[in-house]
Amino acid sequence: MRQNSVRKEGARSRVPHASDHGWDDGAQQGDAGRPPGHRRRRGSGGKGRPRRRKRRVLRWSATVLSVLILGTAGAGYLYYQHLNGNIETDDLNLGEHRAPEPTPNAAGQTPLNILLIGSDARDSKENQKLGGAKDTFGAPPLADVQMLLHLSADRSNMSVISMPRDTLLTIPKCTDPDDGKVYPESGPRTMTNQSLGRGGPGCTVATWEKLTNIHIDHYMMVDFAGVVSMADAIGGVPVCVDKNIHSRDSRGKGSGLKLKKGTTEVQGEQALQWLRTRYGFEDGTDIGRAKAQHMYMNALVRKLRENTGLTSPNQLRKLADKATKALNVDDGLGTIKKLYDLGNELKKVSPSRTTMTTMPFDYVGARVVPKPGDAEQLFRLVRDDIPLDGKGKKKPAKEKASDDPAADDDRIAVQVQNGTRTVTEPPATGRASTVAQILAAKGFKKATPDMTTALTEGKTVVRYPSVDLEGDAQRVAKALGLPLSSAKKSTDVSGVTLVVGADWREGEMPPKPKKKDDRTPDSADALSGSDKKACMKVNPDFTW
Incomplete structure (x- = not known):
């Protein structure tokens, strides 16, 4: 494991910084020649914050520990500069x-x-x-x-x-x-x-x-x-x-x-x-x-x-x-x-x-x-x-067509991959070839199957590597009745690539997308952070 050193902060502008509260662990003017990792509190030299203010900062900072899992945590006690080390x-x-x-x-x-x-x-x-x-x-x-x-x-x-x-x-x-x-x-x-x-x-x-x-x-x-x-x-x-x-x-x-x-x-x-x-x-x-x-x-x-x-x-x-x-x-x-x-x-x-x-x-x-x-x-x-x-619903984003116009169907090169494999089922045999033929019948003459790659993909997706191919990818999606959002930019491909997912193991057309259900699945066994009555059930074989 590498020990941390002073690095460029690079924090997002929307996040309130420690300096907003009168604290900063960055190097100050006059720190030249101090040992690596040395920090000093802004306003040192006998003009620190009132004691009550210090306690308040510490208590606020303790909430970093809300991310504890098995003790995983962060801490924000800024006047202990050695903590960086x-x-x-x-x-x-x-x-x-x-x-x-x-x-x-x-x-x-x-x-x-x-x-x-x-x-x-x-x-x-x-x-x-x-x-x-x-x-x-x-x-x-x-x-x-x-x-x-x-x-x-x-x-x-x-x-x-x-x-x-x-x-x-x-x-x-x-x-x-x-x-x-x-x-x-x-x-x-x-x-x-x-x-x-x-x-x-x-x-x-x-x-x-x-x-x-x-x-x-x-x-x-x-x-x-x-x-x-x-x-x-x-x-x-x-x-x-x-x-x-x-x-x-x-x-x-x-x-x-x-x-x-x-x-x-x-x-x-x-x-x-x-x-x-x-x-x-x-x-x-x-x-x-x-x-x-x-x-x-x-x-x-x-x-x-x-x-x-x-x-x-x-x-x-x-x-x-x-x-x-x-x-x-x-x-x-x-x-x-x-x-x-x-x-x-x-x-x-x-x-x-x-x-x-x-x-x-x-x-x-x-x-x-x-x-x-x-x-x-x-x-x-x-x-x-x-x-x-x-307790909150996010309005579905309106699908936006690409500003990049699609080429004619017969000029769009499409590679078709079989992504029907799952952890419980093998890939559907010959699926890439079958779907490539379906595309060719729709006018995509340059659709070719990838006979060597077997992927695991839950839903059928059209991937493209750069914005100049976004329009072509959306055109392929539209021709198959897929939502425009199924066209996704990816560095995993070099051209427009249709990955036939586990949702389309058979048939001439992919299943129509269902209306989105934004409920948390019951199988996720959700627990609210405010539930003070939760109690673990003990296996009778381990009681005394």
Whole structure:
């Protein structure tokens, strides 16, 4: 991991900066010759802010920790300039391609997407002790927890999607930035938690973007030891179980969590046990664990917003130090000021407008795969910046025809690819050839099938590489009865390319698009951040 250094800030203009509140961690005039990483507070020399003001800044900054998952957090205590040196950074995306950036709303605002990663690295004695599994000491880390946090463009609501760690999918080609090692694209049934060991957190980001087509702006990662240190600094977080629980089976497996029925405030190693418990919650799978993590995060956010137990400046300083030492983030969040700015954005959302969900899934043996239809529905809602709590509706954008005129049909070169493969079904045989013939019959004489490529594409799409081919791509879409929005710019293609999706495995024409349903699927198991009555169901085999 590379240690962070002072970098160009590059924060978006719409985000309020620390300097707006009288603080700045940038180098000041007269700092020449100071050691690397040295910062000083603006207005030093005996003219600091009043003490009450300092406390207020600290409390506001504590809301950065609302992004905690397994202790993943940021801190914004600006007068502790050495905290910048605590933060480690890595590249944001190690894949070859990026999901498209979202279109700004009418006010020029864009959403913010942050991937929260909990690493199970056993790369130190402390992590090995906390994580157990001595046989995995020093092995490549796994992404034990993965959650995508989506902050709406207007900052009115926030959504979180958890992905079970044993989800089977395709991990894209990733290149390790430290040693240049190239990890080729995996098969379609690779567990998503393996992405972290293929070059670092940037490969986990690339995997999410490939699956969801959601543009990810930042990531935040922490390991076992970081969870414990920050949970200690935060103090107790209330959690609830409906029976006495002891997460330990006859073979010694389990987190060791032992709680009495009702509500208990957990902290330190006990908080880590709660977040890692699988044996004992519900059906003993990663799904129950995700629910427990959602409850913990919701309770933590409420605590931090209410400043419960965090009234002492010494407590807040301790929390800041622990948080920054535990953090690994991308360069875009690699300074205290940037984390402070992020905290100011996150605190705009009330718990009642925060929604926790789990990616809809189907079981394949002991593993899971994204649930056809429902998973893509959830991803689309996030891409379109539609609140998952159902309290706000985004008006559908009117489809706009390209300003670039299309060529005559018989002059448009179209490559047709078979994207009908899914995680549960093989590709429909000969589909590229069949659809190429359908296009040729409609006048697209230069339509040719790609006989070697088999892709996985949920819905039929027409891709084009540059704006001068947008009109041609839209013309192909229109000829097939597809919406103009199915023509998408992509660097994955060199010309107009029709990818026949799993929605068109047979027949002469693609299915007509249904009216968009902007409801969060029931299978996402949504939980409101304001739900104080949520309580984990304990498996009877793990009660005492």
